[in-house]
Amino acid sequence: MNKELCIVHANCQGAPLIERLETCPEFADRYECRLFTNYVREPLPDDIWKNCTLFLYQFLGPNWDELASETLLTKLSDNARSLCIPNMFFTGYWPTWSNKTGFDYRCEHLDTLVALGLPAEETVILALHANIAAKYDLPARLAQTFVQEESREAHTPITYSHIIRESYKDTRLFNTINHPGPMLMNHVAKGVLKELGFTPPNDTILNSLGDPFPECELPINPKVAATLGLSFGGPEQKYEIYGGKMAFARWVTHYISARKANVTDFIGYLQGVHKP
Numbered sequence: 001m002n003k004e005l006c007i008v009h010a011n012c013q014g015a016p017l018i019e020r021l022e023t024c025p026e027f028a029d030r031y032e033c034r035l036f037t038n039y040v041r042e043p044l045p046d047d048i049w050k051n052c053t054l055f056l057y058q059f060l061g062p063n064w065d066e067l068a069s070e071t072l073l074t075k076l077s078d079n080a081r082s083l084c085i086p087n088m089f090f091t092g093y094w095p096t097w098s099n100k101t102g103f104d105y106r107c108e109h110l111d112t113l114v115a116l117g118l119p120a121e122e123t124v125i126l127a128l129h130a131n132i133a134a135k136y137d138l139p140a141r142l143a144q145t146f147v148q149e150e151s152r153e154a155h156t157p158i159t160y161s162h163i164i165r166e167s168y169k170d171t172r173l174f175n176t177i178n179h180p181g182p183m184l185m186n187h188v189a190k191g192v193l194k195e196l197g198f199t200p201p202n203d204t205i206l207n208s209l210g211d212p213f214p215e216c217e218l219p220i221n222p223k224v225a226a227t228l229g230l231s232f233g234g235p236e237q238k239y240e241i242y243g244g245k246m247a248f249a250r251w252v253t254h255y256i257s258a259r260k261a262n263v264t265d266f267i268g269y270l271q272g273v274h275k276p
Contacts, residue, residue: 006031007048009057009072011039012178013088013185016128017056017210020189023205026198041067056192058087059155084156086188088180089149092168093220093233095141097177103217103259104266105176109136110252114259123260127252133227142228152157158191160274161183169230172217179213182206216241216270219248243273247254 225233
C-alpha cells in the first residue's frame with residue numbers, strides 16, 4: 001500500500017523527531033516522511049505539494065521569503081493537514097553564547113579575552129579564573145532566554161517551556177543551544193502524535209533511541225553552573241566532543257588556540273583533536 005507523504009520542514013531537530021514519530025506503528029504505517037532542512041534554505045519543489053497530506057513545520061516568519069511558513073501553507077491542497085512543531089532553543093547553560101558568524105560555538109566572553117591580544121597561556125588562565133558572574137548578569141540572561149522561548153512556543157500547540165523551567169537545574173536538557181536532549185525530543189514527539197490523533201509509544205521505546213545529538217555536548221562554564229545552581233557542570237565534568245571526552249578547561253584551551261590561529265572551521269578542528 002502506498003503511504004501518504006508527510007513533509008517535515010525543520011532544522012536539525014527534524015531528523016530525530018521523525019525517528020521518534022516512526023516508533024508509532026500507526027504513524028509509520030500511514031506516512032512516509034520527507035525532511036527539508038530550513039536553515040540551509042533547502043528548496044521545496046513545487047510538484048511535491050500535490051502528494052502531501054501532512055505538513056509538519058517549524059514557524060518561519062516573513063523574512064524567510066518563499067520559505068516563510070505562511071507562504072508554504074498556501075501550497076497545501078485542501079485536504080492536507082498542517083501542524084506547527086516546536087523549534088527549541090535555550091542559551092541558559094551558555095549565557096555568553098554569541099550568534100556572530102565565522103566560528104562555531106562562538107562565546108562572547110572568550111572572544112573578549114582573545115581580543116586582549118595576550119599570549120594563549122595567559123588568555124586561558126584569565127578565562128578559567130575570571131568571575132563571569134560579576135561581568136555578566138547571568139540571572140537576567142536566563143530570564144531573557146525563557147521569555148524568548150515562550151515567544152517561539154506560542155506558534156505551536158505543543159508546549160514544552162514548562163519542562164525547561166521545571167527541570168533545567170537537575171537535568172541537562174540541551175547538548176548545545178539548539179540540540180535538545182532525549183527528555184525534550186521525546187516530549188515533542190509524543191505531543192505531535194497526540195495532536196494527530198495517534199497513540200504515542202511508551203517511554204521505554206522512546207528512551208531506547210538514546211541521545212538525539214550525541215556527537216557534541218557543549219561544555220558549561222563551572223562558574224555559570226554554580227551561579228545558576230545546576231546539579232551538573234562542575235569543573236571535573238567531562239563532555240562528549242566529537243569522539244572524545246574533555247572538561248571545560250580543555251575546551252577553553254582549544255577554543256582560544258583555534259581563535260588565535262584564525263581557524264574558521266572549529267568543528268573540524270575539534271574533530272581532529274582526538275585523531276591519533
